[in-house]
Each structure stands twice: as C-alpha cells, then as structure tokens.
Amino acid sequence: MDIPPSSSRPSTLNDSTLNKASDPFFEPYDREQIAYGDQPSAALSAYLQQVPRSGKALDLGAGAGRxxxxxxxxxxxxxxxxxxxxxxxxxxxxxxxxxxxGKVQTLAVDVREVFMPEKTYDAIVATTVLDHIPLTDAVVLWDRMAKSLTDTGILYVQVHTTEDPGSDQSPGRESDAPVSETAGAVINYFSPNQLALWAVAAKSRLRILRYEECLEWDYTHGPEHLHGKAILLATRIGAHPPWYGQPAMFPRR
Ligand SMILES: C[S@@+](CC[C@H](N)C(=O)[O-])C[C@H]1O[C@@H](n2cnc3c(N)ncnc32)[C@H](O)[C@@H]1O
Structure with missing residues (x-):
C-alpha cells in the first residue's frame, strides 16, 4: 500500500518517545483493558460479515484499532x-x-492532513473523530472523504450528538447521566439529522444503507457512561451490495 505524502511522523516510536504528556488518549490506550475494547462497531461488523470485499480501507481516528x-x-x-x-x-x-x-499500516498524523486522492478507498471509517475537530474542519474533511470513496465503496461514520450528556447543548446538557472520561476531547457535538443531511447532500453522491440516532451506554472504558450517537453506513449512489440490514430481518438459513 502506498503511504500518502503528508507531514506525518513515522509511527514506529518506542516507549521513551511516545507523546504521553500531550496525548489525552495515552492512558486509556495504555491500560491492560484497552479503551473501546476489541469489538468492532456493530453496523460496520454486520456489513463486513455480509459483504466480503477486498481493496483499500482508511480508518480515520483509528484509536487502538478495533x-x-x-x-x-x-x-x-x-x-x-x-x-x-x-x-x-x-x-x-x-x-x-x-x-x-501485512494488511495494516499506521500513520501518526492529523486526520485533516491525510492525503485522500479521489476514488481511492473501498472503505472509509471514521468512528467518533469528526466530532473531535471543529465543525468547519469536519465539513471539509467530510467532502474529501466522500470524494475519496470508490464507486462501490462503503463509508462508516459515528459521531457524538447533542443528546450526549457531555454536550453543552440541549437535550444533552439537561441530562444527569454520567459523562465519558474522554468527553473533554469532543468539541463538536452533531445536531439532530446533521450527519444524515451531509450524507444525502447531492455532492456527497452517497446512498444510505443504515442511519440511526440513539443513546448508548459505554462500558468499555472508565466508569460506565452514556453517549448520544449518530451512526451512518452508506455506499455510493448506484452501488448495490448484498446488504440485509442489521440485524438481517429474515436471515438466510
Ligand atoms: C473516541 S476515540 C475513537 C477511537 C476508535 N475510532 C474507536 O472507535 O475505537 C477518538 C480517536 O480520535 C483520535 N483523534 C482525535 N482528533 C484527531 C485528529 N485531529 N487527527 C487524528 N486523530 C485524532 C484520538 O487520538 C482518538 O484515538
């Protein structure tokens, strides 16, 4: 796989050179029970089980890699x-x-600086990272992600919404549910339907396979806490992968 040109640092650092002090996720990823666990995001996992594919994938804000x-x-x-x-x-x-x-490469770089040529990636995943950058930057990154998808590619995106008790907007701010230990890193809570509207915008050229806004308890790191989330699985307009839904309503026997 070609490593894209960027101002990235090679990600082969040893323990003594890790950016412990400046990395808010260092400690959560340093634990024996690694934050976010090892189970992949549910809708992404369901898609991968139903639609075996090969090609190039990009995991933006990959964390510890579930x-x-x-x-x-x-x-x-x-x-x-x-x-x-x-x-x-x-x-x-x-x-x-x-x-x-042999199938995984890592790159220590800001997601806003990733080189994403048009029609290059067969899968682009961004699980809770568009909400870690300012909205204006997230809009630009979204456009680049949509353009970088191949004609049969899939896009999987998760963001925190204003329903999250960490949000400073309603209804999250009125919630007395426990907030995530890493909520300080979330700076851009998505409003209702915002991610869906991005997905259906004509220039995105996407077709939604699954979209959900929900509350979800998180037991994978720190004290248990609640999240408000928007979850999107989309493909290109004109692409029709064998997707039976999550869960498939009448799974094949
Ligand atoms: C909530 S974690 C999610 C990790 C992973 N996607 C998962 O679901 O397990 C957010 C991740 O985004 C990364 N992140 C935040 N802002 C970033 C940026 N501007 N560029 C690259 N990574 C970023 C953090 O380091 C962190 O690992």
Missing amino acids: DTIALAKAGYDVLAVDLSDRGLQRIRQRAQKEQTS
Whole structure:
C-alpha cells in the first residue's frame, strides 16, 4: 500500500518517545483493558460479515484499532490514522496477534492532513473523530472523504450528538447521566439529522444503507457512561451490495 505524502511522523516510536504528556488518549490506550475494547462497531461488523470485499480501507481516528483489525480480517489493506502513538502501537500489536500485520499500516498524523486522492478507498471509517475537530474542519474533511470513496465503496461514520450528556447543548446538557472520561476531547457535538443531511447532500453522491440516532451506554472504558450517537453506513449512489440490514430481518438459513 502506498503511504500518502503528508507531514506525518513515522509511527514506529518506542516507549521513551511516545507523546504521553500531550496525548489525552495515552492512558486509556495504555491500560491492560484497552479503551473501546476489541469489538468492532456493530453496523460496520454486520456489513463486513455480509459483504466480503477486498481493496483499500482508511480508518480515520483509528484509536487502538478495533475497526482497523476487523477491516483487515475482512480482507482490506488498511491505513490506520491517529494522533495517538500509543493507540497506533496497540494497533500494530493487535495486528501481529491476529496475523494481519501485512494488511495494516499506521500513520501518526492529523486526520485533516491525510492525503485522500479521489476514488481511492473501498472503505472509509471514521468512528467518533469528526466530532473531535471543529465543525468547519469536519465539513471539509467530510467532502474529501466522500470524494475519496470508490464507486462501490462503503463509508462508516459515528459521531457524538447533542443528546450526549457531555454536550453543552440541549437535550444533552439537561441530562444527569454520567459523562465519558474522554468527553473533554469532543468539541463538536452533531445536531439532530446533521450527519444524515451531509450524507444525502447531492455532492456527497452517497446512498444510505443504515442511519440511526440513539443513546448508548459505554462500558468499555472508565466508569460506565452514556453517549448520544449518530451512526451512518452508506455506499455510493448506484452501488448495490448484498446488504440485509442489521440485524438481517429474515436471515438466510
Ligand atoms: C473516541 S476515540 C475513537 C477511537 C476508535 N475510532 C474507536 O472507535 O475505537 C477518538 C480517536 O480520535 C483520535 N483523534 C482525535 N482528533 C484527531 C485528529 N485531529 N487527527 C487524528 N486523530 C485524532 C484520538 O487520538 C482518538 O484515538
């Protein structure tokens, strides 16, 4: 896989050079029980089980790699991008354990700087990272993601919404539910339907396979807490993969 040109740091740092002090995710990824666990995002996982594919995948804000590893096991060559060197180190360890090292590359760079040529990626995943950058930057990144998808590619995106108790907007701010230990890193809570509207905008050229806004308890890191989330699975207009839904209503016997 070609590594895109960028101002990235090579992600092969050893323990002494990890950016511990400046990385808010260092400690969550340093734990024995790695934050966010090892289960891939549910809708992405359902898609990968139903639609075996190969090609190039990009995992933006890959963290410690639960989605990266699922994509690699499904057959994609994955480029995992994150600012957390500890997260990327965990991804390399997990890839080795799952015998998918040859299918995973890591890149320590800001997602806003990733080189994304048009019609290049067969899968683009951004699980809770568009909400970690300012809205104006997220809009630009979204456009680049949509353009970088191949004609049969899939896009999987998760963001925190204003329903999240960490949000400073209604209805989240009125909630007394417990807030995530890493909520401080979320700076851009999505309003109702916002992600869906981005997906149906003509210039995105996407077709929604699944969209949901929901509340979800998170037990994978720190004290249990609630999240408000928007979850999108989309493909290109004109692409019709064998997608039976999540869960499939009448699974084939
Ligand atoms: C909530 S975690 C999600 C991790 C992973 N996608 C998952 O679902 O397990 C958000 C991740 O985004 C990364 N991140 C935040 N802002 C970023 C940026 N501007 N560029 C690259 N990565 C970023 C963080 O380091 C963190 O690993």
